[in-house]
Amino acid sequence: MNRGVGHLLSRLALHAVLLTIGVIFILPFLWSISTSLKPVSDLFQVKPSLIPSEIRWQNYRDVFDTVPFLRFYLNSIIVTFGRTVGQVALASMAAFAFAQLRFPGRDILFFILLAGLMVPDQVLIVPRFVLMREFNWLNTYQGLIVPLIFSSFGVFMLRQFMLGIPRDFHEAAILEGANPIQVYKDIFLPLAKPALAAFGFLALLASWNEFLWALTVTSSTDMRVLPVGLALFQGQYFTNTAVMLAAANMAMFPLMLAFLIFQKQLVEGVALSGLK
Amino acid sequence: MAETVSAGASGGVLGGRRSRQEAAWGYLLIAPVMLGFAVFFLIALGASFYLSFNKWDMLTSPVFNGLDNYRDVWRDGEFREALVNTLAITIPHIVLRLICAMGLAMALNSNIRFRSFYRMLFFLPVLTMPVAIGTIWKWLYDPAFGPINSFLRRFGLPEPEWLSNPRTAIAAVVIVLLWSGVGYDMVIYLAGLQTIPREYYEAASLDGAGAWQRFRDVTLPLLTPTIFFLSVIGIIYSLQVFDLVYVMTRIDQTNQLPTVVYYIYEEGFRNFRMGYAISVAWVLLLMILVFTFIQFRLQRRWVNYV
Numbered sequence: 001m002n003r004g005v006g007h008l009l010s011r012l013a014l015h016a017v018l019l020t021i022g023v024i025f026i027l028p029f030l031w032s033i034s035t036s037l038k039p040v041s042d043l044f045q046v047k048p049s050l051i052p053s054e055i056r057w058q059n060y061r062d063v064f065d066t067v068p069f070l071r072f073y074l075n076s077i078i079v080t081f082g083r084t085v086g087q088v089a090l091a092s093m094a095a096f097a098f099a100q101l102r103f104p105g106r107d108i109l110f111f112i113l114l115a116g117l118m119v120p121d122q123v124l125i126v127p128r129f130v131l132m133r134e135f136n137w138l139n140t141y142q143g144l145i146v147p148l149i150f151s152s153f154g155v156f157m158l159r160q161f162m163l164g165i166p167r168d169f170h171e172a173a174i175l176e177g178a179n180p181i182q183v184y185k186d187i188f189l190p191l192a193k194p195a196l197a198a199f200g201f202l203a204l205l206a207s208w209n210e211f212l213w214a215l216t217v218t219s220s221t222d223m224r225v226l227p228v229g230l231a232l233f234q235g236q237y238f239t240n241t242a243v244m245l246a247a248a249n250m251a252m253f254p255l256m257l258a259f260l261i262f263q264k265q266l267v268e269g270v271a272l273s274g275l276k
Numbered sequence: 277m278a279e280t281v282s283a284g285a286s287g288g289v290l291g292g293r294r295s296r297q298e299a300a301w302g303y304l305l306i307a308p309v310m311l312g313f314a315v316f317f318l319i320a321l322g323a324s325f326y327l328s329f330n331k332w333d334m335l336t337s338p339v340f341n342g343l344d345n346y347r348d349v350w351r352d353g354e355f356r357e358a359l360v361n362t363l364a365i366t367i368p369h370i371v372l373r374l375i376c377a378m379g380l381a382m383a384l385n386s387n388i389r390f391r392s393f394y395r396m397l398f399f400l401p402v403l404t405m406p407v408a409i410g411t412i413w414k415w416l417y418d419p420a421f422g423p424i425n426s427f428l429r430r431f432g433l434p435e436p437e438w439l440s441n442p443r444t445a446i447a448a449v450v451i452v453l454l455w456s457g458v459g460y461d462m463v464i465y466l467a468g469l470q471t472i473p474r475e476y477y478e479a480a481s482l483d484g485a486g487a488w489q490r491f492r493d494v495t496l497p498l499l500t501p502t503i504f505f506l507s508v509i510g511i512i513y514s515l516q517v518f519d520l521v522y523v524m525t526r527i528d529q530t531n532q533l534p535t536v537v538y539y540i541y542e543e544g545f546r547n548f549r550m551g552y553a554i555s556v557a558w559v560l561l562l563m564i565l566v567f568t569f570i571q572f573r574l575q576r577r578w579v580n581y582v
């Protein structure tokens with residue numbers, strides 16, 4: 001009896017601690033939402049309040065009048081879509097081959113690919129920029145997308161998963177006259193769906209938030225993506241903090257929504273990629 | 277690495293043709309990734325290495341100048357400042373993150389209610405765009421009108437200048453990095469905790485071990501591979517910190533807290549000292565390799581592999 005009460009109390013204490021930390025974690029987001037709805041007079045209070053004195057939706061409309069935000073949004077969607085689809089498609093093909101097919105030099109090629117994971121992008125950024133200039137790809141979607149669709153990490157993660165699928169699966173299909181592409185498409189892609197979803201989310205996340213390459217390869221305002229636009233126009237154009245935070249909220253909103261919907265897969269994907 | 281499955285049908289003429297076909301398909305399927313890798317990685321890496329020994333403004337042709345760039349990096353006061361900033365951010369960031377994340381993970385590893393709700397709360401900042409996070413926190417830290425100092429004021433506590441003072445700026449940045457990264461480590465820890473067999477704890481309890489002893493003798497040793505993994509990737513990531521810090525600490529168009537990657541970008545694409553910027557990047561790569569190497573060397577002393 002006594003033990004039960006003690007247990008209950010310790011549980012309650014744990015919940016109190018976790019809830020407090022949880023509130024602290026969520027507060028910056030709440031504050032950002034509240035500030036983005038405030039009129040200017042609310043911003044310069046020595047005792048700021050979480051609740052705006054009046055709700056000013058106009059701040060969100062003002063974002064689009066201040067900078068070409070719709071264009072940034074569109075660019076971000078196109079670039080993220082291109083990079084994510086490209087990464088998943090190319091990495092899954094290669095992962096299937098590395099995990100399931102036999103060919104001379106396979107392990108060495110895979111090892112070389114893996115070594116690439118250790119080199120930070122900053123070392124490669126200037127030569128890549130020069131290459132883009134030679135291709136005339138500066139300020140283009142190709143320039144933003146193509147150099148970032150080859151993911152060694154994706155090949156590694158998906159290969160790890162596909163190694164777990166018995167080779168008999170595809171031996172049988174081959175004996176029935178299917179070629180490896182059909183095996184990949186009809187057997188492995190459906191089986192690897194959880195891993196593909198997990199990697200797809202990580203690729204989506206990284207692409208949507210990516211900053212350094214997008215900053216480097218574009219210079220015209222029309223080709224900026226959300227993070228770059230948001231960073232560069234601060235102070236200069238966004239003189240009203242409420243409008244600037246409205247822009248920040250809109251930039252992060254789609255991924256947060258995606259996360260709330262696909263939470264389980266995403267968290268499992270992170271755990272999966274971290275463990276191996 | 278080599279998963280040698282029994283060679284199914286490799287004998288005979290048919291088998292030979294089949295394995296040649298299989299090899300052809302294999303090369304075909306890896307071709308796109310390998311081609312992209314060759315162009316955007318291998319060639320870029322070679323060019324980068326060569327250019328780091330050149331003086332180059334990108335308008336005229338590169339001029340070979342031997343080790344001059346690296347010698348300049350060594351003497352460069354601005355680089356040193358960026359390096360000190362980066363390390364001053366990295367070290368407390370990683371240490372605090374590893375500890376806080378472990379605490380959270382252990383709290384959530386029990387069969388506590390609302391577990392996935394808490395996990396979601398702590399994980400949410402992980403996927404938020406760093407530039408947006410920086411924008412938000414910059415306002416939270418505003419010395420006069422931000423909520424943080426308003427809160428401190430209410431309790432009569434000292435009000436730091438946060439981002440406008442280089443010394444407090446480091447603390448401010450570390451707090452944000454902690455907030456935005458701890459959820460990631462927590463998820464990895466949770467996965468690690470789940471691999472510890474329950475029987476270990478039961479056996480320890482039977483031997484009369486209290487909660488602290490169970491943590492010290494069972495949980496901690498069995499989590500060392502996870503701690504090792506997290507500290508290796510955490511340091512690699514943190515040494516490359518850029519966008520979040522850049523957005524937060526750029527005040528009136530000057531960067532109060534330049535980091536190494538910021539300096540690379542600035543030297544290359546603003547001052548057009550391409551060769552020099554590349555050599556700074558190579559120094560960064562070298563530092564990452566050294567840090568990682570040291571960690572791998574030290575792991576024998578403290579990491580338990582079951």
